[in-house]
Amino acid sequence: MYALIEFAGKQYKIEDDCSIKVPRVQGDVGSKISIENILYLEDGQTKTVGKPFITGKKLNGEIISHGRGRKIVVFKFKRRKGYQTKNTHRDEYTVLKFGKLGVQQKKTSIKKEDSSDKKKVVAKKGTAKKVVAKPVSKKKPEVKTKYTKKEKE
Numbered sequence: 001m002y003a004l005i006e007f008a009g010k011q012y013k014i015e016d017d018c019s020i021k022v023p024r025v026q027g028d029v030g031s032k033i034s035i036e037n038i039l040y041l042e043d044g045q046t047k048t049v050g051k052p053f054i055t056g057k058k059l060n061g062e063i064i065s066h067g068r069g070r071k072i073v074v075f076k077f078k079r080r081k082g083y084q085t086k087n088t089h090r091d092e093y094t095v096l097k098f099g100k101l102g103v104q105q106k107k108t109s110i111k112k113e114d115s116s117d118k119k120k121v122v123a124k125k126g127t128a129k130k131v132v133a134k135p136v137s138k139k140k141p142e143v144k145t146k147y148t149k150k151e152k153e
Contacts, residue, residue: 001101003059004040011039014098019064024092027063033096035059043101056105064095 002015008023027033036058041048048054074087 001043003038003042003101005035005059006037006039006053007035014059014101016101017099019095019097021093021095023094024066025063025094025096027094029063029065031063033061033063035061058105059098059101061096061098064097066092066094068092 002013005012005014010022012020012022014020025033036053038054038057038059039050039052041054041057069091071088071090074089075085076087077084
């Protein structure tokens with residue numbers, strides 16, 4: 001029995017009693033995590049393919065440990081220009097452990113409404129405010145000059 005899941009934008013193949021290394025997940029070591037994005041599920045006789053995910057099913061896993069990967073050096077340069085930069089980073093990861101792949105049904109809660117608890121909601125009619133636009137004059141203001149042509153000469 002195995003399943004293909006999508007987790008953090010990547011796809012992983014999960015088998016019985018396997019552990020996978022995924023990008024960092026918020027949670028304490030030993031806490032449970034459920035995955036609902038199942039792409040494909042095979043359990044001996046039946047094969048189920050999702051469109052894109054299988055609805056109504058989820059897988060349960062456990063957080064085993066957190067860690068940081070090896071250091072990666074990022075060195076950039078442009079030749080004959082005197083430009084060099086050096087950066088490093090370490091990706092954080094989480095190890096998830098899956099036991100027996102017993103696929104569980106997703107619990108869906110259905111709200112029951114009592115007819116006695118219903119309240120009628122009456123919308124208030126409000127008065128609409130009128131918006132009056134002021135007319136805009138399109139005349140350009142006249143610019144008065146001190147001197148006329150005759151005075152300048």
